[in-house]
Amino acid sequence: MSAIAWIKSLEWHQQLAFLIGIGATGSAGWTVYKLLRRRGKKRNLADLVICITGATGGLGRALAETLRERRVARIILTGRNREALQQLIAHLQLIGDVLAAPVVIEMDLLELDTLPGKARDILAVYGRIDVLIHNAGISCRGGVMDTDFAVDLQVMKTNYLAPVLLTKGLLPSMVERGGGCIVAVSSIQGRLAIPFRAAYAASKHSLQAFFDCLRAELWDANVDIVVVSPGYIKTGLSLRALRGKGNAHGKMDEATANGMEARQVAERIVRAIEDREREVLMCGLLPRLALILRSSFPSLYFGQMAKRAKQLKHLERA
Ligand SMILES: NC(=O)c1ccc[n+]([C@@H]2O[C@H](COP(=O)([O-])OP(=O)(O)OC[C@H]3O[C@@H](n4cnc5c(N)ncnc54)[C@H](OP(=O)(O)O)[C@@H]3O)[C@@H](O)[C@H]2O)c1
Numbered sequence: 001m002s003a004i005a006w007i008k009s010l011e012w013h014q015q016l017a018f019l020i021g022i023g024a025t026g027s028a029g030w031t032v033y034k035l036l037r038r039r040g041k042k043r044n045l046a047d048l049v050i051c052i053t054g055a056t057g058g059l060g061r062a063l064a065e066t067l068r069e070r071r072v073a074r075i076i077l078t079g080r081n082r083e084a085l086q087q088l089i090a091h092l093q094l095i096g097d098v099l100a101a102p103v104v105i106e107m108d109l110l111e112l113d114t115l116p117g118k119a120r121d122i123l124a125v126y127g128r129i130d131v132l133i134h135n136a137g138i139s140c141r142g143g144v145m146d147t148d149f150a151v152d153l154q155v156m157k158t159n160y161l162a163p164v165l166l167t168k169g170l171l172p173s174m175v176e177r178g179g180g181c182i183v184a185v186s187s188i189q190g191r192l193a194i195p196f197r198a199a200y201a202a203s204k205h206s207l208q209a210f211f212d213c214l215r216a217e218l219w220d221a222n223v224d225i226v227v228v229s230p231g232y233i234k235t236g237l238s239l240r241a242l243r244g245k246g247n248a249h250g251k252m253d254e255a256t257a258n259g260m261e262a263r264q265v266a267e268r269i270v271r272a273i274e275d276r277e278r279e280v281l282m283c284g285l286l287p288r289l290a291l292i293l294r295s296s297f298p299s300l301y302f303g304q305m306a307k308r309a310k311q312l313k314h315l316e317r318a
Contacts, residue, residue: 043181043274049126051076053109053166054136056084058235059185062262063133064088064102066270068095074126075102078118079136082106109136109162110154119169129170131273133183134163134207139237140199142244142316151242152199159203164210171223179222181273184211186229188283192290195309196316215278226272231283232259
């Protein structure tokens with residue numbers, strides 16, 4: 001009797017128990033496989049040179065704190081606000097006892113022409129770079145028709161084109177040295193497009209696609225690519241988000257205020273670097289179900305998004 005015929009011959013509750021058994025065995029096997037795989041190739045962070053973009057606050061600052069607690073001595077912090085970065089260094093010096101002070105490189109990601117030179121500056125600090133964390137980012141609010149192209153461009157430059165340029169500047173040295181890791185902090189909106197966030201979602205979808213392509217191209221280079229897709233994080237992202245005319249949104253959205261702690265996300269990202277993971281999805285059940293809807297039942301997803309747009313139109317166009 002074939003396996004299918006045997007399953008068909010069972011009572012419905014026996015079939016259900018059989019499927020649950022297969023599922024449980026499969027997921028237990030997968031967990032054991034992942035644990036064994038991690039143990040075999042864990043990265044030792046303390047020896048590495050790690051650069052974080054957008055370290056002036058939010059998740060970037062939390063990443064610096066987390067790395068410092070892991071006794072990473074050679075941290076390069078980049079951002080636009082030198083004062084905020086200097087304050088962060090003073091704070092970090094209290095965390096890591098005798099470790100050397102992190103180094104600051106001022107960098108405005110909107111000035112794309114300067115980024116190849118900034119990549120050289122990053123390399124010059126310690127003569128190498130082991131981990132590059134593309135964390136800096138900006139969000140936006142507003143409908144496509146109400147958003148100036150200058151805003152689309154600013155979001156795209158910050159969230160997508162600048163990481164591409166910095167990667168092109170730093171990746172060759174990682175490949176030559178025979179290893180490294182690049183982390184792209186994307187968002188669940190890099191995988192799900194929701195209304196009134198077109199520029200942000202498009203920039204994060206681009207980031208995801210770029211690094212998925214690159215990961216495959218680096219199959220034999222020992223350079224890991226980690227794309228991180230968090231849901232809401234409790235930071236000032238929504239305060240600084242751009243509205244259609246380029247002015248700041250200036251409000252803490254409820255979803256952001258109730259989001260994950262930045263430190264929780266930072267610790268998960270650091271673990272992913274250590275464990276050489278390729279992708280991290282940090283969100284609740286609803287976005288996970290939405291991901292399934294988007295890929296397997298797109299019409300249902302489009303319907304839900306249209307409903308959401310209708311509900312939010314007065315708020316988002318204001
Ligand atoms: N918060 C969330 O709900 C959430 C959810 C998913 C993903 N993310 C992603 O997480 C990352 C960190 O965001 P966050 O939540 O920590 O927000 P945040 O507190 O607003 O931090 C954003 C960082 O990016 C920097 N930045 C923005 N534009 C820049 C530019 N032109 N040049 C250089 N640096 C620039 C900011 O520096 P300045 O101080 O100079 O502005 C700041 O350090 C972003 O990529 C974001 O898309 C956030």
